[in-house]
Amino acid sequence: MNQIGSMPSWAIWAVLAFFILVMAGIIFIRSKRGKDNLHRGTTAFASPYTLWMIIFTVLPCLLIGYYAFTDSTGTFTLQNFAHFWDSNYAKNELYMQYGPEAAALIRRGTVNVDTLTYSLWMALLCTIICLILAYPTAMIMADRELKMSSAIVVLFVVPMWMNFLLRTIAWMSILEDQGLINQLLSALGMPKAQLMYNNNAVLLGMVYNFLPFMVFPIYTVLGKMDYKLHEAAQDLGANSFQTFIRVTAPLSLPGVISGITMVFMPSVTTFFIPRILGGGNTMMFGDLIESKFLTEGDWNVGSALSLIMMVLILISLGILRKADPEGEGGGLM
């Protein structure tokens, strides 16, 4: 348990206390130089929150960084990232020491890299399927000719608010060997199908859970869109396809981007859905990180994996921000 054996614990506490004091000092001095007399004193209202976030957000992030770049004795190392690239790293290091015969046994373990690419691929598929299903849904919901009542909107909200574990478990009773679909099949005299514990089941669970998060941002943007633009385009001779490509689609882009963010990010990191619907057959990056920490107890490699995931997420967020600089999508808020 004591992974920081090389440093006495009082030294760590001293470093921590010093760090907190310095940050608090900086914020205190800055708050003293308030905007003008107008808000004299009110900046200090933020100080409990600042302190809270330093202890419970900044510090934990630094801890992940600390564990990612040190080994179990607390000395600096980059080995954890080598473990990500080569999951047999420890074994291979041993083989290296035992001459050429052992060296022949060296094989790069690709589990970690494969898991990451698999997760990204599944998340991409899930995002694309959600987009294809959600865009027409949002368009129909925002359609003025149909006069959708707010009850329809509420119907889309309800499943989103239900505990997502229960929603995922609900699919089990439909897909499993004794489940609804297989009972229907056997009633029709057809052979049973293995529907659970494969990629498709995981993908279905992900699409089912994240679909509303794609529908709502697009619906919000389409609902706010000026309908006169539509009419103007048609008055100027555009057919409905042209109107869609030239007017509706570009204007709904912020909603689409915020939808992609809200579906892609959580689907890369989900670890419950693949556990339940994929059984042991599918492993996603979230599962890998969880098992590194809780099953293997290897905090250093686990932290390195978390760091890699965070960097990937920051990169994709950066790309999405570029596409929607004003952040008009807004999402659910």
Next chain:
Amino acid sequence: MRKFIKRFYLVIILLFLYIPIIVMIAQSFNAGKSRAVWEGFSFRWYAELFADSAIINALSVTLTIALLSAVISTILGTLAAIGIHAMKKRPQAMMMTITNIPMTMPDIVTGISLMLLFMFAKVGRGYWTMLLAHITFDTPYVILSVLPKLRQMNSHSYEAALDLGATPRYGLTHVILPQIMPGVITGCLLAFTLSLDDFTVSYFTTSPLIQNLSTLIYSKARIGIEPTLNALSALMFAVLLLLLVVVNYRAAKVEKAQQGQ
């Protein structure tokens, strides 16, 4: 014809969203334990649900944590929003960056980083660590719902109150707070529902002895679905539906009253 196709598509999507829920509700009334055979209608699983002390305990943990974390994060977040609003540009940008960290970080990283913190500080994980974690991910949402209201507010009214001899505390409670109240309430409700629904962060910040509903469902689902879980889902669905109907009904009433004026 086009209208029909549009309606039909919407119905298909809604069916996709609701079929699992309907199946679960139906099964919650099945007298037998088997999910394959219908053995008659009964309330057996509802009775067993309320007799299961683990579920009742988890329910009380979930509700008290959601309530406490919503209240604490609303106070913390509202004060912070007022402070951040009054800050100069650069410290304001810095605070917003810190606020955005827990919102952009994946849940699993938030959970693990907090777990590392608690292990590092040698604090045993349990009820209180879970509460601390929930406050941490709730507060940024409160800030983001209060800040827009502060931007809409006329900042001179607070200054005027101070000039007329109000103490800062009086100015806060009698001038600022009433104007930003809608944002505070939205933030509080948001915090409550986020906490109620959280699985990942709770999973890493509590011990197996103290469980909320989500972590309990997770540990049960790994063994296989118990019919009591179906009953639980059915109940949760009914409560949610009732709440939303009431909220919508009231909103519609308010709208009508406004139109009448």
